[in-house]
Amino acid sequence: MLKTVWKSKDEIEYSLKNAKRISIISCDACAKGCGTGGTVGIEVLQGLLREWGKEVVFTDVLYGCCVEDLMRLTLAKDPRAISRSDALVIVSCASGVKSAILCGPGVPVLAVLDSVGCAVFTQKDDIVARSICRGCGQCVVTYTGGICPLAECPGRTKYKPCKKSPENGTQCAVNPLQDCVWKEIAKRGNLTALEALRRIHKAEGVNRLSPTVERA
Ligand code: SF4
Ligand code: SF4
Known part of the structure; x- marks a missing residue:
């Protein structure tokens, strides 16, 4: 919605x-x-x-x-x-x-x-509810546990954490007032699939499927 x-x-x-x-x-x-x-x-x-x-x-x-x-x-x-x-x-x-x-x-x-x-309305999961979609056109939320990285990560990285993301600890390298959202994405999502998606998105550009329905 x-x-x-x-x-x-x-x-x-x-x-x-x-x-x-x-x-x-x-x-x-x-x-x-x-x-x-x-x-x-x-x-x-x-x-x-x-x-x-x-x-x-x-x-x-x-x-x-x-x-x-x-x-x-x-x-x-x-x-x-x-x-x-x-x-x-x-x-x-x-x-x-x-x-x-x-x-x-x-x-x-x-x-x-x-x-x-666009957003989901839920009382159950704050981080998913507040990560409002910015309409980037190539969505990754199936591999981030529903969290929009573009909305939640101050570094606006969509496929993996920024280079300064803490290996130990949780504090965000760009905004010290928040935790690195990628820690949560790593727990809920699939970083390997995100890397694969990055390659696919980069290669395909905007070459989208244009479905046609075959009638018998
Ligand atoms: S990755 Fe985020 S901004 Fe892009 S389409 Fe998905 S929810 Fe929207
Ligand atoms: S530390 Fe984490 S949340 Fe902060 S900018 Fe880097 S990847 Fe994004």
């Missing part, structure tokens, strides 16, 4: 400075999963809007703001209210905001969340 975090209060206030009446659509899928969207997202935003003396004229939650057809159906629920508003705020990742823009709601579409990458 795509992880989102709230923008700063200053940025939201700036975006909404000319809007008095606001419509809100909040994502009930990924954004809800990370605590920014769903009904909670609407409540948080309504709190801010009250503080700034704005009027909320329409709210709805939508499971999958990123699906343009679903966004269109939600906008069709109360087009009069939405057209009376000065802004339509989408509480979702950037894909949901894009989908609303594509629907052409007739009022400015504004964002209040930032998309920071």
Whole structure:
């Protein structure tokens, strides 16, 4: 799922400075999963809007703001209210905001969340949960025990530890405030397979499989 975090209060206030009446659509899928969207997202935003003396004229939650057809159906629920508003705020990742823009709601579409990458939502494994994918395009997490090395290693090494990684001890050579994540990757993952993957990724470049389905 795509992880989102709230923008700063200053940025939201700036975006909404000319809007008095606001419509809100909040994502009930990924954004809800990370605590920014769903009904909670609407409540948080309504709190801010009250503080700034704005009027909320329409709210709805939508499971999958990123699906343009679903966004269109939600906008069709109360087009009069939405057209009376000065802004339509989408509480979702950037894909949901894009989908609303594509629907052409007739009022400015504004964002209040930032998309920071894809993540797993779990209470069970902190290091895997916080190692948010940066979309490098050649994933290695099947051989790192689910930990994204690009997210967790300050040296940004993807296939093996940096040259200064401690042989004894655990302290990271680049950021002494954290442990070397590669110690954990070595325990959970497969460093031999990572080296093989490095060679394959280097050799293949972006020569990806383009599957075709043979029909009998
Ligand atoms: S290695 Fe990390 S950044 Fe690259 S695709 Fe996998 S999770 Fe994403
Ligand atoms: S010591 Fe470990 S975590 Fe720190 S930069 Fe080197 S490989 Fe990465």
